[in-house]
Amino acid sequence: MGRVAFFFSEAFRALRRNGAPTLAAVITTVVTVVLLGVLIPVFQTAQAKSDEVSNQLSVNFALFDGTTNAEIAQAKGQLEEIPGVASVTYISKSEALKSLRGELEDKSIVEELHSNPLPASLEVKADNAQDLSTIETEVMGKTAGGKENPINPAISNPFSGQQSTEEIAEVTSALKVVLTVIMALLIAASLMLIGNTIRLSIFTRRREVEVMRLVGATRWFIRWPFLIEGVVVGFMGGLVAILILWIGKITIVDPLSDHGDSFALAQHNSTMAFPVLIAILFGAAILVSTIGSGITLRRFLKV
Secondary structure (H helix, E strand, C coil), X not given: CHHHHXXXXXXXXXXXXXXXXXXXXXXXXXXXXXXXXXXXXXXHHHHHHHHHHHHHCCEEEEECCCCCHHHXXXXXXXXXXXXXXXXXXXXXXXXXHXXXXXXXXXXXXXXXXXXXXXXXXXXXXXXXXXXXXXXXXXXXXXXXXXXXXXXXXXXXXXXECHHHHHHHHHHHHHHHHHHHHHHHXXXXXXXXXXXXXXXXXXXXXXXXXXXXXXXXXXXXHHHHHHHHHHHHHHHHHHHHHHHHHHHHHHHHHHHXXXXXXXXXXXXXXXXXXXXXXXXXXXXXXXXXXXXXXXXXXXXXXXX
16 A cells, blocks of 8 residues: 555656646647547437438339339339348329428429329338449349340339438548547547656656666556556546536537437437446546556656
8 A cells, every 4th residue: 555655646746746737738638538529429420310311212213104003013023132122112103292292392383283293103222322323223224225224114214312322421431531530630639748748757757767777666666656647637637528528418419409409419319328428538538648658658768
């Protein structure tokens, strides 16, 4: 117990002696954790929204007027046999018109129609929305002359939201890259500043470290106070950041979700619960601070 108390007293003495660098390291940790605490739920929400929209995307194949039930069943069976197809649903002309009426803000456009111009169709959903273009190509086919040759004569033409699928994939990929770069920069900045704090502490105690080495102190005996400094910096920074995130949650996210804001509601119902996110960020803050201390000290112990 005496040795442990010595380690902690040395660590806190060094932190008090180097107040300005220690404060800078704590502030850096706070900023890093707060930014990550905001960016991670935002990324999860965007990813969830992307998956939700992607799962709703489909490609529809219009059917010629006068197609019999037997021909529809045959075409449906052929589509279901295509690899990657998750489901095939028949949509009648009346169902298509009803769906269009629900999507339009101006209902009078539909009411003024004297007949139903929409075709019956087969709606195809894929296991992976990005495979819709491949499925569409396989269904429509091509002759030697380059003309479309559907796998079933009842199929007229395709219509889909494939462009939306590609745009969603591009936005999601870009968001992942941006988030990864930001996280890497934040962690690197934390490591460097915390390392500089410990380096300054070592410079002011170089002779003390040299004497301890000369009298036979082990590397770990010298290392422990510095590692504790890193733990304290991470603990303090993580604690302040968690307080800021908690205040932000109860004052901004929760009220917005209660009022039905879709984005805030999705973030509130994120796949990672808020306590779990807080625990991970708090542990990461302490871990990163400790690693920063250890990396810096390792160089000076070679003296």
